[in-house]
Amino acid sequence: MIYYMAVPISGFSKKTKQQKIDWLTSTYLANDPTASLTLQKYWNSDAQLQKLHDDFIENTISNYYLPLGVAPNFLINGELLTIPMVIEESSVVAAASNAAKFWLERGGFKAEVISTQKNGQVHFNFFGKEGDITSFFTEIKPTLIESLATLQKSMQKRGGGLLDITLINSSEALEGYYQLHCTFETLDAMGANFINSCLEQLAKTFEAEAHKYTPFITANQFPEIALSILSNYVPECLVRAHVSCPVADLATNNIDGATFAKKFVRAVNIAKTEPRRAVTHNKGIMNGVDAVILATGNDFRAVEAGVHAYAAKEGRYTSLTDARIENDIFTFSIELPLALGTVGGLTTLHPLVKFAFSLLQKPNAQQLMKIVAVAGLAQNFAALRSLVTTGIQKGHMKMHLMNILNQLEATTSEKEKAVIYFTTNPISHSSVVSFIDTLRA
Structure with a gap:
């Protein structure tokens, strides 16, 4: 039922x-006199810090807080780290911490960066002869590269920049559709702005030179730029992480190591086989991945999109992790495409992002890739x-118990009694409500 009278607003x-x-509350929230106060409660008392937050995006009205937690005891390539995680889901940090402690006693995590290339495309239409566009590209490629000289100057000084440009004919899939596929190295920057600036310059140069090319003029068929944009699918920007130990060392929860390993490998193989299971399996991985990406001011939406595309790279959605037993050695591994940055964006602006990087001992982009991959593997x-x-x-609802108690506005005394009671009794929303009602009665 609509109980407000909204009208379009300009400016x-x-x-x-x-x-x-004031406009929001008077237009949409007239029945909620606390709305304005609620927003103001989440403003930072430090005016300068609040102004910094206000400038991150447009139309800021308040701050939306998520918990920043830490998961200690991560031994990664011999270095002991505590990993910052930003997430709202109850059991994620606890699960990561438990996995870290489990593998701390079994040699820790190993991780390696396989490749670091990123990419973007100039998408264009061309309905003329394929031979003409191929010849034009071959002739114009040096000019295209030269057109980026100014844009690339700083990046190239650091050892990065454009790596190559190739022409891709995609007209079989979509009539008249071609691409300039461009690969880049952006080092410690995620590189989105750099790549997009380069692509837009390439598009301008390409289109300008095309109108001087005699075969195009003769045939009156010119390439037309459709769009120029980086890709968040980065299968050439890969990191791999794994854990490994003798099967006998996996004994846990009153299950011998061999039985546990067999059950574990079977569970992974189910996720590799059944997409419906794989989606939830991989969502759990991303609980760890996204939490670290948020804590370090990186773009979790870009990573999510690229990772899930990678999970379907063989034409069917499948598990991002793999498990196997060979010669009584258990190995559990993950491979992820991760385009991350440790400079630029919020990495040097957000005070808590700065804290996260300091906690992680100021990693470069490749080191951060390893940490993020390990967090995903640990979570899985x-x-x-x-x-x-x-x-x-069992574990999830134990962590969720406090959320339910807070929803019921339980007192400190009620919470203490509930924790004791539900140590040995099943937890559900209805059972917690019933318990609190009984206490209050």
């Missing part, structure tokens, strides 16, 4: 923050360990 972005809030290990032993809900 909204030019209003002050308070004017925006913890989830599968629960699934093949006690079940996923």
